[in-house]
Amino acid sequence: ERAAATGRIEPGLYAAGWLRRGPVGAIPTQRTDARELAEVIAADLERDDAQQRVGMPALRSDLARATTWDGWLLIDAHEKANNAEPRPRTKLTDARQMRLLAASATDLPRSASEDTAVELNNAHLPKLTIAYATESGNAELVAEQLVLHLADRTNASTVDLATLTPDQLQTDTPMLLVTSSYDEGELPTSIRALHAQVVTQGTDLSSLHYGLFGLGDTSYEFFSRGADILDQSLQALRARRIGEIGRHDAGGRTLATEAAARWADTIITELMVTSVKEVAAK
Ligand SMILES: Cc1cc2nc3c(=O)[nH]c(=O)nc-3n(C[C@H](O)[C@H](O)[C@H](O)COP(=O)(O)O)c2cc1C
Structure with a gap:
């Protein structure tokens, strides 16, 4: 009616x-x-x-996962080069592979479907772990891009922080941590259990040196507070932060990957050097 x-x-x-x-x-x-x-x-x-539609800011986190035109051309060329007759191409079906390929401007190995590693020739460089804590994937993407960005200075690999155990944090391999914030400026749900565990156990993290990058959005009341929560806990457990906490505002004009790369440039030398020195001194 x-x-x-x-x-x-x-x-x-x-x-x-x-x-x-x-x-x-x-x-x-x-x-x-x-x-x-x-x-x-x-x-x-x-x-x-009118009030509910946020416009561009709502798209930014998706755009951060998009590729440039040149990146798309790389994916296209790779798919065509790996065709299996009579098909004109073999589609890459893994978005992570696509992003790595698009960002790298170097081709994936031919066995890309089994082997997702991009050839970086950095095995001789000092090891770095880039651990991400994410709710919707931005922090993971930032971590992947940091691997590529730092490939001339480090032998870095990414890991989902939520998959680590407390003793895996008791490491002298330096870490870059990338975390977003959710709810009322809380840590992403995936790492709340690990966080609670190390805090209640009082895990000794004195061997850990880390840099910390927070993803957030200034339209929320507690901007990037997840990073502060993590930082306070790690320091209380005697881990040592190198440099300032980097931050990215999803409502701003820069891409998270670019902001993170610029931030990493400011701390990476000190992070790698102090880690090596302290290991040598032990
Ligand atoms: C439901 C929701 C709640 C959020 N809460 C906060 C918040 O409290 N503080 C903040 O700085 N950002 C907040 N954000 C923004 C995210 O942290 C930001 O978009 C970040 O890039 C997401 O990264 P991720 O995909 O790695 O989780 C929130 C986003 C959503 C969707």
């Missing part, structure tokens, strides 16, 4: 034409009806959605 009177079925769902009024009239009548309904929809959008 309501639909017949106003065209509205429920928020965001409308009916026009015969669906709204029953089998009355021909095309011209329906056209008039549709035009009227369009005005109703436009007015509803104006009134109801």
Whole structure:
């Protein structure tokens, strides 16, 4: 009944034409009806959605996972080069591989489907672990890009912080930690258990040297507070932070990957040097 009177079925769902009024009239009548309904929809959008629609900021985290045109060309060329006759290409089906390839400007090994490693020729460089704590994947993407960005200075690999045990944090391999913030400025849910565990156990992390990068959004009250929570706990457990905490605002203009790369450049030398020195001194 309501639909017949106003065209509205429920928020965001409308009916026009015969669906709204029953089998009355021909095309011209329906056209008039549709035009009227369009005005109703436009007015509803104006009134109801104006505050809820965040526009560009809502897209930024997705855009951070997008590739450039050049990156897409690399993926395209790789898929065509790895075709299996008679097919014109073999599609890469793993988004992580695609992102690595797009960002690297170096081709993946031919056995890309079994082997996701990009050839970085950095096995001789000092080891670095880039551990991410993520809810929706941005921190993981940042970690992957940092591996590539730092490949000329370190032999870095990524790991999901949530998969580590407390004793795996008792390491003298330096770490870059990348964490986002959720809820009221909390840590991502995936690492809350590990965090609680190390804090309650009082795990001794005195061998750990780390750099810390926080992802967040200044439109939330507690901007990037997950990073502060992690930092305070790690320091209380005697781990040593090198450099300032880097931060990225998802509502700002820079990409998280770029902000993280610039931040990493400011701390990486000190992180690697102090870690090596302390290991040597032991
Ligand atoms: C439901 C929700 C809650 C969020 N809460 C916060 C917050 O309290 N503080 C903050 O700085 N950012 C907050 N953010 C923003 C995320 O931290 C930011 O988008 C980040 O890039 C996500 O990274 P991830 O994909 O690695 O989890 C929130 C995002 C969502 C979707």
